[in-house]
Amino acid sequence: MSEIDVVAVDGSASVQRPPAEVRYADELRRLAAADEGPRPPGWVLSLTAARRFIVGDQDAGISRKFVGDPSLIDRALVSLATSRGLMLVGEPGTAKSLLSELLAAAVSGVSTLTIQGGAATTEDQIRYSWNYALLVAEGPSTRSLVRAPLLRGMAEGRTVRFEEITRCPLEVQDSLLSPLSDRVLAIPELTGPDAMVFARDGFNVIATANTRDRGVNEMSAALKRRFNFETVFPIPDLQTELALVEAEAGALLRRSGVTAPPRRDVLEVLVTTFRELRTGRTARGDAMDRLTAVMSTAEAVSVAHAVGLRGWFLRGEAGTAADLVSCLAGTAAKDSPEDLAKLRRYLEQQVSWRPGDQWRALHAARHQLPG
Ligand SMILES: Nc1ncnc2c1ncn2[C@@H]1O[C@H](COP(=O)(O)OP(=O)(O)OP(=O)(O)O)[C@@H](O)[C@H]1O
Ligand SMILES: [Mg+2]
Numbered sequence: 001m002s003e004i005d006v007v008a009v010d011g012s013a014s015v016q017r018p019p020a021e022v023r024y025a026d027e028l029r030r031l032a033a034a035d036e037g038p039r040p041p042g043w044v045l046s047l048t049a050a051r052r053f054i055v056g057d058q059d060a061g062i063s064r065k066f067v068g069d070p071s072l073i074d075r076a077l078v079s080l081a082t083s084r085g086l087m088l089v090g091e092p093g094t095a096k097s098l099l100s101e102l103l104a105a106a107v108s109g110v111s112t113l114t115i116q117g118g119a120a121t122t123e124d125q126i127r128y129s130w131n132y133a134l135l136v137a138e139g140p141s142t143r144s145l146v147r148a149p150l151l152r153g154m155a156e157g158r159t160v161r162f163e164e165i166t167r168c169p170l171e172v173q174d175s176l177l178s179p180l181s182d183r184v185l186a187i188p189e190l191t192g193p194d195a196m197v198f199a200r201d202g203f204n205v206i207a208t209a210n211t212r213d214r215g216v217n218e219m220s221a222a223l224k225r226r227f228n229f230e231t232v233f234p235i236p237d238l239q240t241e242l243a244l245v246e247a248e249a250g251a252l253l254r255r256s257g258v259t260a261p262p263r264r265d266v267l268e269v270l271v272t273t274f275r276e277l278r279t280g281r282t283a284r285g286d287a288m289d290r291l292t293a294v295m296s297t298a299e300a301v302s303v304a305h306a307v308g309l310r311g312w313f314l315r316g317e318a319g320t321a322a323d324l325v326s327c328l329a330g331t332a333a334k335d336s337p338e339d340l341a342k343l344r345r346y347l348e349q350q351v352s353w354r355p356g357d358q359w360r361a362l363h364a365a366r367h368q369l370p371g
Contacts, residue, residue: 016255085204155199266319
């Protein structure tokens with residue numbers, strides 16, 4: 001057996017991204033132990049403790065996990081305590097999924113009751129299906145029933161996450177209607193009390209939808225009415241976004257075995273570039289072409305990760321703005337060849353006038369752009 005097989009078989013390779021309740025198990029434990037606030041029925045934390053888990057509390061050693069307006073978190077938590085679901089909408093890469101994961105972990109202690117929406121999502125994947133061997137042998141029973149996240153969330157009184165809900169066919173989306181309004185799910189194949197699953201306290205749904213895909217305006221009015229909508233906006237200021245990218249990319253690089261932390265001056269160039277290509281305006285106020293590709297904070301984090309990997313594994317150092325050029329192409333030139341031309345123009349025209357070694361390195365490396 002090769003070495004690779006051994007790693008795969010004995011399970012010693014570590015999990016790439018454990019769920020929030022595992023990543024922050026210690027913080028959740030400490031928050032619960034010190035939590036004296038009133039808890040909505042079925043919640044594992046009070047509203048104020050759940051909020052601190054997400055926005056952070058330096059004195060108590062709780063890290064800030066979501067950067068943004070704390071009043072958004074309050075509104076989201078209040079929504080979850082009502083009988084309406086929570087719908088997080090916004091541009092791609094604005095941390096809607098992350099926020100939904102953190103909310104579920106804070107409210108229910110579990111963020112893994114998740115339905116991934118897509119064109120091929122079926123009602124079975126949302127509600128329930130059957131173990132066919134048992135179904136044939138014993139007929140429909142609670143033993144042959146395979147519970148999908150919605151049914152489990154209702155029966156256990158937990159938060160269910162529905163990612164990218166608008167990418168599902170409309171009739172599939174509508175299977176949420178009676179669980180959300182009547183708080184009950186019928187299983188007509190079973191008889192007696194098992195044929196109705198009534199939602200327990202603590203059950204609710206957090207859905208996410210991004211504004212670039214099939215829109216929320218295509219959702220049925222009936223379903224829309226059962227959600228409170230909250231928009232998640234991109235991070236407004238450079239310094240906050242820079243700090244987030246530095247922290248997130250630093251953590252990713254450590255996990256990838258890179259011991260050199262990302263350079264601050266390189267990240268400054270990277271985040272500035274992303275913000276300008278995203279908004280179509282330079283730091284000194286000039287209008288320029290914005291890209292059609294998504295230039296979100298999430299993308300900035302993954303490009304910063306790639307820059308660090310290039311520097312480290314190719315040359316044994318932290319990575320420079322020259323590495324940024326090669327890494328940018330794969331992110332920025334996804335949607336259209338025009339984006340590549342716009343990026344080239346940006347590197348030609350908007351980089352050389354800025355002071356600093358890293359801006360100079362970026363300009364000098366512009367010819368490395370493919371194509
Ligand atoms: N405001 C923010 N707070 C914390 N992290 C953020 C923020 N904005 C972006 N990020 C970064 O983006 C990553 C999360 O992106 P996520 O996948 O949750 O975005 P999304 O809005 O769900 O995107 P999509 O619409 O493509 O599904 C985080 O891991 C973090 O690195
Ligand atoms: Mg998402």
